[in-house]
Amino acid sequence: MRLHPVIPMVVRTLMRPATIAGIDLPAGVTIGPSIIITHHRDDLHPDPEAFRPERFLEEHGNRVGPAANTWIPFGGGVRRCIGAGFSLMEGVAVLREVVASYDVEAVGDDEPKVRNITSVPRRGARIRVTTR
Numbered sequence: 001m002r003l004h005p006v007i008p009m010v011v012r013t014l015m016r017p018a019t020i021a022g023i024d025l026p027a028g029v030t031i032g033p034s035i036i037i038t039h040h041r042d043d044l045h046p047d048p049e050a051f052r053p054e055r056f057l058e059e060h061g062n063r064v065g066p067a068a069n070t071w072i073p074f075g076g077g078v079r080r081c082i083g084a085g086f087s088l089m090e091g092v093a094v095l096r097e098v099v100a101s102y103d104v105e106a107v108g109d110d111e112p113k114v115r116n117i118t119s120v121p122r123r124g125a126r127i128r129v130t131t132r
């Protein structure tokens with residue numbers, strides 16, 4: 001969800017002028033805050049191309065997990081994904097059942113392609129499953 005966010009960017013139309021990263025933007029402008037660029041910034045995620053999920057067990061400020069607004073696969077603000085909590089709960093439930101019985105290894109490449117508004121594996125998500 002960090003390296004390959006399903007939705008790489010969100011879109012917002014400014015209702016009033018705003019200054020973002022030192023750039024003055026007028027009302028009516030449409031901007032595309034990028035989830036994928038945020039997730040690949042090496043100041044926020046050192047060695048960003050490395051798949052190292054245990055990085056999320058590190059402490060930031062006074063809590064364990066990614067620092068605020070550095071891991072945003074569900075977007076943010078008032079339009080943040082309404083299914084975020086459900087997705088995370090479902091994902092953990094499925095993974096728990098699968099990895100309890102099987103080893104799962106990615107055998108394909110990880111090149112993405114765009115399908116509608118989502119980013120998906122270009123040649124399918126091929127895996128090798130072996131009984132533990």
Ligand code: HEM
Pocket residue numbers: 006007010011073074075076077078079080081082083084086087
């Ligand atoms: C891993 C799974 C999912 C991911 C990564 C994901 C990601 C996103 C993202 C990035 C947005 C745009 C947020 C923004 O503009 O700031 C969004 C919006 C939305 N998502 Fe998801 N989503 C997921 C699953 C779900 C599920 C399971 C549901 C429904 C049960 C859902 C319903 C919605 C709805 C209704 C919106 C529009 C919210 C609004 O505009 O107010 N999503 N999602």
